[in-house]
Amino acid sequence: MLQIWGRKNSNQVIHVMWAIGELKIEHIRYNVGGSFGGLQNDDYKNINPNMLIPTIKDGKLISG
Ligand SMILES: N[C@@H](CCC(=O)N[C@@H](CS)C(=O)NCC(=O)O)C(=O)O
Secondary structure, eight states, rough: EEEEETTSHHHHHHHHHHHOOOOOOOOEEOOGGGGOOOOHHHHHHOOOOOOOOOOEEEEEEEEE
């Protein structure tokens, strides 16, 4: 399933979630960034070395 990391009140994340909503793609979103934190740890750095949101993972493909 498509996975998205990012708080939904981020402008960058809103664009992604809008497209996912329009296309009705099954997905799961994790709240990270802003007051949620979670960007400055090794687990997140491993999936997105930029340590920013959003990060999108589709199978083995990761985009951030
Ligand atoms: N992915 C974009 C930019 C990503 C970006 O600027 N993300 C902001 C979101 S507003 C961010 O992660 N800010 C830190 C935070 O929200 O905690 C790029 O690399 O050009």
